[in-house]
Amino acid sequence: MNRILHFISIAIFSIFLGSQITEGILLVPYWKSLTTSAFYKYYSDFGPDIGKFYTTLTIISVLITLSVFYFCAIKKSSALKYATLSTFFSLLVILLFYVYFKEVNQQFYQSDFNEKQLQIELNNWSNWHWLRVFFEVLSLVFLTLALNNLKHKSEIN
DSSP, X not given: XXXXXXXXXXXXXXXHHHHHHHIIIIIHHHHHHSOHHHHHHHHHHHHHHHHHHHHHHHHHHXXXXXXXXXXXXHHTOTTHHHHHHHHHHHHHHHHHIIIIIXXXXXXXXXXXXXXXXXXXXXXXXXXXXXXXXXXXXXXXXXXXXXXXXXXXXXXXX
């Protein structure tokens, strides 16, 4: 793998991570500031677009870690240990979606929570979100280590 591809891979994953941090810092506090009816209206209007945006970035990011893992495995590279950890943490991000976010997001669409329940759930959502961001940070760190470890010409070509 060449350095340009390394740079692009890290840049794309960093954009994904940055967007998730932005969601946690800007969107979630905004959601919490809305009345229950305003939140459900907002989520109904923008939830599908937000979901498509994050789904696309998540899939691309996970495919990056899986590709680097596969490349390292084929080349029997010493970077495989880092690629494995990067892939593991990126897959945990996907797992968290299915363990928590999928159902709760659907409940947001269905306006299932009253005012008090919604605030509690948005706090829970925020906590799970920051756990997901933590896994993404770890995945990016190990992805960077894996790509930087692919420095030997025999492993790159």
